[in-house]
Amino acid sequence: MTSVADALARIRCVLANTSHPGNIGSAARALRTMGLRRLVLVSPQIFPHEQATALAAGAAEVLERAQVHASLAPALADCHLVLGATARRRGVELDELDPRAAAQRVLEASLAGQQVALLFGNEQSGLSNEEIQHCHAAITIPTDPDYGSLNLAQAVQVVAWEIREAWLARAGAPTLTASRDLPADAAQLDALFEHLARTLDAIDFHKGRSPEMILQRLRRVFLRAELDQREVRVLHGICADAMRMARLAGAQLGRAGEN
Amino acid sequence: MTSVADALARIRCVLANTSHPGNIGSAARALRTMGLRRLVLVSPQIFPHEQATALAAGAAEVLERAQVHASLAPALADCHLVLGATARRRGVELDELDPRAAAQRVLEASLAGQQVALLFGNEQSGLSNEEIQHCHAAITIPTDPDYGSLNLAQAVQVVAWEIREAWLARAGAPTLTASRDLPADAAQLDALFEHLARTLDAIDFHKGRSPEMILQRLRRVFLRAELDQREVRVLHGICADAMRMARLAGAQLGRAGEN
Numbered sequence: 001m002t003s004v005a006d007a008l009a010r011i012r013c014v015l016a017n018t019s020h021p022g023n024i025g026s027a028a029r030a031l032r033t034m035g036l037r038r039l040v041l042v043s044p045q046i047f048p049h050e051q052a053t054a055l056a057a058g059a060a061e062v063l064e065r066a067q068v069h070a071s072l073a074p075a076l077a078d079c080h081l082v083l084g085a086t087a088r089r090r091g092v093e094l095d096e097l098d099p100r101a102a103a104q105r106v107l108e109a110s111l112a113g114q115q116v117a118l119l120f121g122n123e124q125s126g127l128s129n130e131e132i133q134h135c136h137a138a139i140t141i142p143t144d145p146d147y148g149s150l151n152l153a154q155a156v157q158v159v160a161w162e163i164r165e166a167w168l169a170r171a172g173a174p175t176l177t178a179s180r181d182l183p184a185d186a187a188q189l190d191a192l193f194e195h196l197a198r199t200l201d202a203i204d205f206h207k208g209r210s211p212e213m214i215l216q217r218l219r220r221v222f223l224r225a226e227l228d229q230r231e232v233r234v235l236h237g238i239c240a241d242a243m244r245m246a247r248l249a250g251a252q253l254g255r256a257g258e259n
Numbered sequence: 260m261t262s263v264a265d266a267l268a269r270i271r272c273v274l275a276n277t278s279h280p281g282n283i284g285s286a287a288r289a290l291r292t293m294g295l296r297r298l299v300l301v302s303p304q305i306f307p308h309e310q311a312t313a314l315a316a317g318a319a320e321v322l323e324r325a326q327v328h329a330s331l332a333p334a335l336a337d338c339h340l341v342l343g344a345t346a347r348r349r350g351v352e353l354d355e356l357d358p359r360a361a362a363q364r365v366l367e368a369s370l371a372g373q374q375v376a377l378l379f380g381n382e383q384s385g386l387s388n389e390e391i392q393h394c395h396a397a398i399t400i401p402t403d404p405d406y407g408s409l410n411l412a413q414a415v416q417v418v419a420w421e422i423r424e425a426w427l428a429r430a431g432a433p434t435l436t437a438s439r440d441l442p443a444d445a446a447q448l449d450a451l452f453e454h455l456a457r458t459l460d461a462i463d464f465h466k467g468r469s470p471e472m473i474l475q476r477l478r479r480v481f482l483r484a485e486l487d488q489r490e491v492r493v494l495h496g497i498c499a500d501a502m503r504m505a506r507l508a509g510a511q512l513g514r515a516g517e518n
Contacts, residue, residue, distance in 0.1 A: 225484035249507030
């Protein structure tokens with residue numbers, strides 16, 4: 001019944017007493033890009049509004065399906081875990097989690113079949129003490145102490161992102177498939193280094209110095225680059241052309257010697 | 260010299276060809292709340308603008324101190340590591356890092372005294388292929404495949420947040436001393452790539468084919484290798500000797516032509 005795949009569907013974002021419709025739209029977009037689709041609005045000051053729709057961009061569906069409640073209690077009625085985002089310590093005693101720890105807790109609960117709410121308060125005043133009373137713990141984003149004022153949608157973005165990361169880790173992240181060719185193996189690299197060594201000889205790079213150090217240095221460069229097989233072929237091609245030029249030049253020098 | 264405390268000061272956010280001044284302001288705020296203060300704008304379509312200032316809120320100072328350049332190269336000239344945010348795969352081959360891995364890499368580089376740039380492209384079109392050419396690797400945010408369109412400032416927020424988390428984890432940790440030579444900066448690498456391009460011409464590597472793809476491929480290889488300044492000198496030396504051979508060979512061919 002409860003699978004990793006549908007864990008995100010049990011997580012809602014509750015925005016309480018939001019002042020600016022634009023922030024509601026931006027929050028919807030932030031949620032949607034992270035795979036979260038459930039938005040709940042508690043007495044928004046202006047909603048619906050064209051600015052919300054504009055800023056939601058492709059996440060308009062999240063706005064359209066948003067539930068709107070006149071008070072907080074019904075918005076949280078079926079929730080098993082409520083975490084409230086707070087910028088600073090309050091008189092209320094509440095465990096504080098950073099977004100990463102909060103995301104772990106949210107995901108554990110959701111995977112266990114629980115309904116979870118992420119609660120965000122008004123842009124200026126944050127969560128009221130009454131709203132804080134509904135929370136099991138606080139989410140506190142460790143911002144710069146000199147200027148910690150995250151925009152509402154940006155706070156939503158950070159928390160939603162951490163939940164997505166936690167979820168991807170559990171779902172088995174879609175691997176960023178290699179955009180490159182097959183990596184070169186050790187034998188292919190050795191052949192390249194050998195070709196490179198002959199090329200440096202041919203173009204008289206060493207000029208009497210020992211080639212050892214330079215070859216080691218170049219080896220390190222190309223090992224660090226983690227060459228793929230196509231790149232190895234390109235580098236072989238360059239060596240071949242440089243050697244061809246050196247042969248032609250040698251013929252020239254030889255001819256000069258003959259004269 | 261390099262301490263954890265000032266690591267964030269070596270990290271700049273470069274916004275290229277931004278359309279909407281509001282996004283510049285929101286990005287400034289996102290950076291500032293995460294302890295990042297260096298914003299660089301490359302040919303912003305509208306800047307300065309009251310909307311940027313309004314959305315920057317308490318991060319106005321970041322906007323006021325933002326450098327503005329007409330093109331990308333000078334914005335990156337002294338950078339040792341450039342990571343570009345891309346939403347999707349490109350023809351160009353580039354290692355892709357998720358924001359967490361990218362943040363680790365950014366912080367390692369910065370702790371080693373390197374200048375780091377986070378590069379974000381235009382809101383609609385993202386980074387151009389030309390802009391991508393300046394990047395050592397890509398940052399790709401693993402958004403919901405069904406709707407992955409993060410707003411620019413939200414993408415900045417996610418990356419800045421991960422850098423802050425990585426930084427907080429390191430704050431207090433002993434700094435690593437670099438074991439290699441000073442890394443090459445972007446201007447030094449550009450000079451090397453230019454020398455390499457002339458060398459490939461001289462040794463007739465292209466044989467009538469367009470040099471573009473090969474040069475991009477080689478750029479990738481050497482950017483991935485994160486060359487230090489001594490390595491750049493060695494590679495310049497190899498190019499110089501190959502060109503010398505090509506000149507001699509050309510004289511030979513010319514002579515053959517005369518005969």
